[in-house]
Amino acid sequence: MRRIVVVGGVAGGMSAATRLRRLDEEASITVLERSGHVSFANCGLPYHLGGVIEKRSSLLLQTPESLAARFAIDVRVHHEVRAIDREHRRVSVRDLATDESFELGYDALVLSPGARPVVPNLPGMSVAHTLRDIEDLDHLVAAARDVEAAVVIGGGFIGVEVAENLVHRGIPVTLVEATDQVMAPLDPEMVEPVHDALRAAGVQLVLGASVERIEPAHVTATTLDDGTVATAVGVPVVHLSDGRALPAGLVVAAIGVRPERALAEEAGLAIGERGGILVDEQLRTSDPAIFAVGDAVEKHDGLDASSVLVPLANTANRQGRVVADVIVGRPGADRPVLGTAIVGVFGVAAAAVGWNEKRLRAAGRPHRVLHTHPGSHAGYYPGAETIALKLLVDPDTDAILGAQAVGRDGIDKRIDVIATAMTGGLTAGELADLELAYAPQFGSAKDPVNMLGWVDRAVADGDVETVQWHELGAALAAGATLVDVRSPAEHAARPIPGGVNVPVDDLRARMDELPDGPLVVHCEVGLRGYVAARLLAQHGREVRNLDGGYRTWRAGTAATHVAEEVSAPA
Amino acid sequence: MRRIVVVGGVAGGMSAATRLRRLDEEASITVLERSGHVSFANCGLPYHLGGVIEKRSSLLLQTPESLAARFAIDVRVHHEVRAIDREHRRVSVRDLATDESFELGYDALVLSPGARPVVPNLPGMSVAHTLRDIEDLDHLVAAARDVEAAVVIGGGFIGVEVAENLVHRGIPVTLVEATDQVMAPLDPEMVEPVHDALRAAGVQLVLGASVERIEPAHVTATTLDDGTVATAVGVPVVHLSDGRALPAGLVVAAIGVRPERALAEEAGLAIGERGGILVDEQLRTSDPAIFAVGDAVEKHDGLDASSVLVPLANTANRQGRVVADVIVGRPGADRPVLGTAIVGVFGVAAAAVGWNEKRLRAAGRPHRVLHTHPGSHAGYYPGAETIALKLLVDPDTDAILGAQAVGRDGIDKRIDVIATAMTGGLTAGELADLELAYAPQFGSAKDPVNMLGWVDRAVADGDVETVQWHELGAALAAGATLVDVRSPAEHAARPIPGGVNVPVDDLRARMDELPDGPLVVHCEVGLRGYVAARLLAQHGREVRNLDGGYRTWRAGTAATHVAEEVSAPA
C-alpha cells in the first residue's frame, strides 16, 4: 500500500488527492492543511467580501467529511507540516488545535503549499489585511464593518477585485499602485478602460505612489467633567511617497504573492531562480520521492521555456492531476505555460495571454504589434460593446506571441480562442481562417479574431506599413504629414494635433491637396486608415497607417502622461 | 486595366469587390445585384421583423453610393445577370427598373449569387413568404400587420429565428417541422432545451408532420338587407400530414436553401454532386475566367474532404477575400470547412461544429461520444447556467470530429474554442491542457472544455467504460444491474426505471448490497458515476458508467418518444 502525504489541501493538493484515489483505491492518502478549510474557492474570496457571493458556505466546495466519504481521504485541517525528514521519508506535523506534534511517513510526498501574499516591511504595516484563505476573509469581513474609508495597496488582480468589492459594501476606497498602471499583464495603452471603470465607480486611483508607512490609530483620551476618562480610537493613516496621508479604517495589502517555499528550502530541496520550488517535467523536486505543484513551483514559459511564476488556478489544478498520474507510474508531463488570465471589475473585463509588449521589449525579442477596436458582436444588432484588442506577433515566423483584450463583452471568448490557437500552433495569419460561430448576437461574420488575422497579413504581406502610437511623434518630427481620413466632424471632435483632414471617401478627388513627402494616415480605429493607405500607396505615395487609429493613440498618450507625472518629482 | 464583374452584391460578392479595390486601384469593378440593396445584413433580417433591430436602415451596411465613394466600385442594384457569354467574356444584364438589357465585358467574372429558399411545390404554397433579402423583409413586415396567427414551415435556423421574432411581435406561431426535431445540426438528445425554449415562449411546435397544402383564404360574400354585397376575406388554412388544419394569416416557408446555380448551369459551368457550382481550391469554376464563392458553391468538408453545402456568412466572406487575391495573381486558397454554426432563440443558444453523431453513424465512421453538463462559470459565483456539451472523437487517433453545445450562457465561447482546437489539430485529450481565462464570473479553474479533455482521456486510457443513453436498454436487457449513485432524494425525484440506489459516498460500505454480475452506474451528469465506476472497477467489479448521466438519458429518451410518436401512423 502506497502512503501518500499531501501538504496543502486546496487547488493543487486536493486535485492530486482526489485523482490519486481514482487511480488507486488502495493507497493511504493524507492531506495536511494548515488553515481551517480545504478545497475552498480562493478565487471567490473577494466576492463574498462584497456580498456578490452571498453565502460564505458557497466558497467551501468540499469539506474533510465529504472528502472522506467520497474519496476515503484522510483530511486534517489545522495541521501544519513543519519539517521534512527526507532521509526517513517522514514529515513532522503540528496539530495547531492541540499544539501537539507527530511524524507521518510517506512513500510519496506532494507539496502544494501555494503562495503567500507579500507584505512589505514598512512601519505600521501589521495593521494591513491580506486575503488568501477563509480565515483572512473572515477577518476582513469583520474589519470592514463600520469602516469609513479603505486603502487597498496594489493594483494586481486581487487588489482590483478587493477594491471593487469594498465599493459594493459602500466603503470609499483608495487604490494605491506604485507603478503607473494597474494590471501589469496589460500594456499601458490597453489599461485605460480599467482605470476608467475604477474611477467611474468612485475608486480613488493613486498611481505612481507607494506606501511609506502606516501611522497607527491614535487613541485620544478625554477626561470628562465627572472625572471619568473617555477614550476614542481614531483610524490608521496611510502615508504615501507623494506626501498624501490617507486615513483608513481598513488597509488591505495586495501587492503580489511569493511561493511558499520555506518548508522545501529548509528540507534542502532545490529552489529556482525565481524563488519557486524547482521541479522537472514530472513535477518531481530534487528529491525523487517529493513532488511539488501549483503556485509554489516554477513553471516553464510557453514561449522561451524560461523559468516563470504563474500563480493561477488552472495551472495548479492541472498540475495536481499530472502529479497523481506520475506517482502511480502513468505517463504524465507538465506543460509549459501561457499564463492566460482575466479579471473583471465594474463590468469591464481585461484578459491576456502570452507575453506583453513590455516583456518582449525588455527581452529584446522582435515583435509585430496590432491594435483593433471591433464590436463584441455585429454592429447592426443591439448591445455590441467595443473591444480593445492587441496582438503581438513574431515578425519572422508569424507565430502569436501574446494577446490582450479589454472591454465589456466577449473578452474571455476572444482570449480563449487566441490561447487555443497558440496551443495549436496556428500563426497570426491563420486566425483569419478560423470558422467561429456566427449569428448577430454572438459575433460577426468576420469575427474580431478573424479580423486580427487579416490585419496581420496586411502587414506581413507588405500591403501596409504601420506606425505605433508611440512612434507617431518621431515620424512627424522626421517630416511626415499626418492625414486624418475621418469625417470633418470626427476630426474636429477628437483631433490628433498637427493632422490635416481629408476624409477617405474624398481622397481620390483631393489627392493633390496632400503635401509632398511621406504621409501618416489615421482614422478612428485603423480600418479607414488602412483603406486610405492602400489607395495612396497605389498612387505612388509613401504612406504609413497609424495602428489602432486615434483610439490607441489616445489611450497610449494618456498612459504616457500618467507615467510622466508619476516619474516627475512630487 | 482589369475588368472585373461581380454577380451578387452581398457577403461574398461585396467582400470580393472591396478587397479587389484594395489590391488594385486601377481595375474596373462592377457589381451587379438583382435586388434593390447591396451589403445588407442577411443574418439580421429576422430581427428587424421582431423589432429587436429597430431600424431597417441598420441592416444596410453599405449603399451603392458609399461603395462608389470609398472604393470606386460601380454598384448597380436592380440589375440581374441573365446569361454569360463565355466565349466573348461578357454577361448580359437586365436593368429591372427600366427593363432594358445590355452586355458587359469582363476579364474576370465572380459569381456570388447565394442560395435561394426552397419552396415546396404544393398546392397553395404561393401564399407562403420566404426571407432572403430586404424586399422579402419588407413584404413580411407588411404582411405581419394585423395577423392573428402564423405558421412557420421548417425548423432550421431561419425558421426558428422567424418564429421567435413573430412571437416578439405578439403573433401566435405554430412551427411545423417534418422531422422529429428542429435544428438538424444537433443530435436528438441535445435539442431538447431548444424545443423547451420554443414551447415555453408559446410557440406551438409540431414535429414530424409536414404541410400537404395550403387552402387559400376564402372570400365570403353576404347579401345584405339593402341588397348590397359585403365580402369578408378569411385566412389561408395550412393542412398538415397529421390531419391538422391551421388557419394562418401569415405563412413563412423556411425549409432550407439551395444554391442559386441556374445562371452558372445555363452557361455550361460544372455543377457538383450536391447541386452547387463546382470550384477548385482557387475558387475557379470549370471556366478559368469565372470564379464563384459563397452559398452557391460546393465546399470541401474539413473531415473527409467530401463535397458539402455550407451556406454560412463567415465562409462566404472569407471566400470573397480569397477570390480577390487569386484574381490579382496572389497566392490564395480556399480552406475545407468545419461549418461552425450557432443560433439563439428565446435566450437559449445552440451551436455545433464538425460532424454530428447522426452523420458519423450514417457514414459508418467510428466515433467516441462524450456528454457533460458543466456550469457556464464557477458554480459558487452567482448566475452560472448549465451547458449541455457533446464531443465526438475519433477512437483511433483521438481527433475531434465534432462538438455541440446548448444552453443560456457561454455556448459560443466553448464551440469557438473547440473549433479553434480542431483547426489547430489538437486532439480531444489535449483540450484538458488548454489554458483558458479563469476568474469565477467567466469560467472554471477546470473549464468545461478542459473537462471534456479529461473525460475523453478517462475513456481513451481505459479507466472507464461508458454506456450511451441509447445503449442502456440493451445493457440492462443483457443482465446488467443499474446502480443510481446519486442521493436518495435525487433517485426518488428523477429515477431511471429499474435502478437500485446506493449513493457514491456509501459505496465502499455497502458494496455487498450490489448484486453479482455486470453493473451500470449512473448519476445526474456522469461525474459521480465516473468516480463510482473507478471505485467499483478497482474492487474487481465489471462496471460501466452512463455517459452524461440521468440528464442525457432523459433528454435522449424524450427525443426518442417524440421520434416514435412521429413515425407512428396518425
Ligand SMILES: Cc1cc2nc3c(=O)[nH]c(=O)nc-3n(C[C@H](O)[C@H](O)[C@H](O)COP(=O)(O)OP(=O)(O)OC[C@H]3O[C@@H](n4cnc5c(N)ncnc54)[C@H](O)[C@@H]3O)c2cc1C
Ligand atoms: C483572493 C484570491 C483570488 C484569486 N483569484 C484567481 C482567479 O480569479 N483566477 C485564477 O486563476 N487564480 C486566482 N487565484 C489564484 C489561485 O487561487 C491559486 O493559483 C491556486 O489556488 C493555487 O493552488 P495551490 O494548490 O498552489 O495553492 P493554494 O490553493 O493556495 O493552497 C495551498 C494551501 O497550502 C496550505 N499550506 C501551506 N503551507 C503549509 C504547510 N506547511 N502545512 C500545511 N498546509 C500548508 C495553505 O494553508 C493553503 O491553504 C486567486 C487567489 C486568491 C488568494
Ligand SMILES: Cc1cc2nc3c(=O)[nH]c(=O)nc-3n(C[C@H](O)[C@H](O)[C@H](O)COP(=O)(O)OP(=O)(O)OC[C@H]3O[C@@H](n4cnc5c(N)ncnc54)[C@H](O)[C@@H]3O)c2cc1C
Ligand atoms: C434570414 C437569414 C439569416 C441568416 N443568418 C445567418 C447567421 O446567423 N449566420 C450565418 O453564418 N449565416 C446566416 N445566413 C446566411 C448568410 O447570409 C449567407 O451565408 C451569406 O449571405 C452568403 O453570401 P453570398 O454572397 O453567397 O450570398 P448572398 O449574401 O445571399 O448574396 C447573393 C446576392 O446575389 C444576388 N443575385 C443572385 N443571382 C443574381 C443574378 N443573376 N444577378 C444579379 N444578382 C444576383 C441576390 O439577389 C443576392 O442578394 C442567413 C441568411 C438568411 C437569409
Ligand SMILES: CC(C)(COP(=O)(O)OP(=O)(O)OC[C@H]1O[C@@H](n2cnc3c(N)ncnc32)[C@H](O)[C@@H]1OP(=O)(O)O)[C@@H](O)C(=O)NCCC(=O)NCCS
Ligand atoms: C474540487 C477539488 C477537490 C478537485 O476535485 P476533482 O475530483 O479533481 O475535480 P472534479 O470534481 O472537477 O472532477 C474531475 C474528474 O471528474 C471527471 N468528470 C468530470 N465531469 C465528468 C462527467 N460529466 N462525466 C464523467 N466524468 C467526469 C473528470 O474526468 C475528472 O476525472 P479524472 O481527473 O480522473 O480524469 C479540487 O480542485 C479543489 O479542492 N478545488 C477547490 C480549490 C480551487 O480549485 N481553487 C482555485 C479555483 S477557485
Ligand SMILES: CC(C)(COP(=O)(O)OP(=O)(O)OC[C@H]1O[C@@H](n2cnc3c(N)ncnc32)[C@H](O)[C@@H]1OP(=O)(O)O)[C@@H](O)C(=O)NCCC(=O)NCCS
Ligand atoms: C462589408 C462588406 C462590404 C465587406 O467590406 P470589407 O471592406 O471587406 O470588410 P471590412 O470593412 O470588415 O474591412 C476588412 C478589411 O479592413 C482591414 N481592417 C479591419 N480592421 C482594421 C483595423 N483596425 N486596422 C487596419 N485594418 C483593418 C482588414 O485587414 C481587411 O482588409 P483586407 O481584406 O484587405 O486584409 C461586405 O462584407 C458586405 O457586403 N457585408 C454585408 C453582408 C454580409 O456579410 N452578410 C452576411 C452577414 S450578416
